[in-house]
Amino acid sequence: MGPDPAVEIERKFDVDDDAAVPLLHDLPGIGRVAQPVEYQLKAEYFDTEDFRLAARRITVRRRTGGEDAGWHLKIPVGPDERHEHHAPLGRKGDGVPASLLDLVRVHIRDRALVPVARLSTRRIVHHLHGEEGGILADLMDDRVRAEVLHPEQDSLHWREWEIELVDGSRDLLDAAQTRVTDAGARPATHSSKLERTLGPLLRTVTDARPAPTPDGPAADVLLAYLHEQLSALEQQDPQVRRDAPDAVHRMRVATRRARSALATYRSLLEDADAVRSLREELKWLAGVLGKARDAEVMHARLREMLAGEPADLVLGPVGRRVDLELGGDYRRAHAQVLKTLRGKRYFRLVDTFESLLTAPALTARAAEPAARLIPELLNRDIRRLRSAVHEARHHPAGLGDHPALHQARKDAKRLRYGAEAAAPVGRKKITRIADSALGIQKILGEHQDSVVTRDLLRRLGAAASQQGENGFTYGRLHALEQGAALRAEERFRKEWKYFPTALGTQ
Structure with missing residues (x-):
């Protein structure tokens, strides 16, 4: 740094x-x-x-x-x-x-x-x-x-x-x-x-973001939220370049929030093709950032697990191998992030994002009162999540990685960010939906982290064996992760029983 x-x-x-x-x-x-x-x-x-x-x-x-x-x-x-x-x-x-x-x-x-x-x-x-x-x-x-x-x-x-x-x-x-x-x-x-x-x-750039209200245009909810995410991206960009702590994560979250909001409220924007293109570019950027972030998260996860193990159950240079593997992964991924942030594709993404907010092309629906239209759009995402959860509950992942569980996690994340954006509408149930969606997202995220970590532990154990090292600890950690995955799926099923119903519209 x-x-x-x-x-x-x-x-x-x-x-x-x-x-x-x-x-x-x-x-x-x-x-x-x-x-x-x-x-x-x-x-x-x-x-x-x-x-x-x-x-x-x-x-x-x-x-x-x-x-x-x-x-x-x-x-x-x-x-x-x-x-x-x-x-x-x-x-x-x-x-x-x-x-x-x-x-x-x-x-x-x-x-x-x-x-x-x-x-x-x-x-x-x-x-x-x-x-x-x-x-x-x-x-x-x-x-x-x-x-x-x-x-x-x-x-x-x-x-x-x-x-x-x-x-x-x-x-x-x-x-x-x-x-x-x-x-x-x-x-x-x-x-x-x-x-x-x-x-x-000099024309000083002022904060032109709207101040959304329940009775104001629905578009103000979307545009204010997108302004926040562009500001977050601009603030984190130099921090990512300096490799400041948590900067990659915060920049990635900003891209995901913007992408989700553009999906939930896409009917408020006139140029569907332009919105779709911007969402794809935000997905690309989040993917580049994600490789660095995933290495960072997995490194911290394994270091925490090792710290909690009795010393007599950590056989061989496990910590050093984890540090070398994941530290190297992070450095390579961060170098790719820096290359991306210096490239024309990234520059054009930010240009497009900025232009959308400078002169937004809005549909007629965008002028409708937020309190009436926003719940309708969120209900669409609630139905989408319920459909994904129905599929996931009929196809339990167990120790594996089922696509239905993946989709439920992504849909929970989209609903969460859409509900976060809708906070100015001022309804307690919207806040409850955001919190509940976050809970589902976290539980399924833990399940996914377990899947990825177990795959890494298998590779590390095999490499250690080839070097004549003891593979016991990798197998033990793998078993602990299996238990974590099963518990996460069980918690998901219990948590879902209390998920809020659809929002009423005004």
């Missing part, structure tokens, strides 16, 4: 050219304010030609001068907070480092990053030291000259103050804000120097 980003917490202020920096030494917790230090900073900002990053308040720059010269990528995570990723300065013509490009690739896809602005800043830094000597915060007094490079050249200049926390608290930040605003500073109308430079050229 790559290094964690630095957390930048700061507030910006517009100030007049002749404003005087106020006294700061008596702020809470401040022991002294060091003599100001002056720097000359030069920065070049990069973006797509249509400012896709700046529109999301993301900045990529190459800066010389000051204490942190190099490449900086800043991604907003809150009103005052950004995550900042660094890369070495390198040579000027080298372009944006690949390590930073990967973290914004989901937004730019295969578009090029080009220089869009250059800034020269005369910065005077006031370090605010705590009573024990460490720096708690910095006040930066910046006089900026900015040059717009694209689409047409322009220039402007201004003065601003920034207060950035180092080891101080937000209480100190609040107190410093009060002090500088009393001195005539005004909270900045921009979130970054680049945003101020681009000005009217």
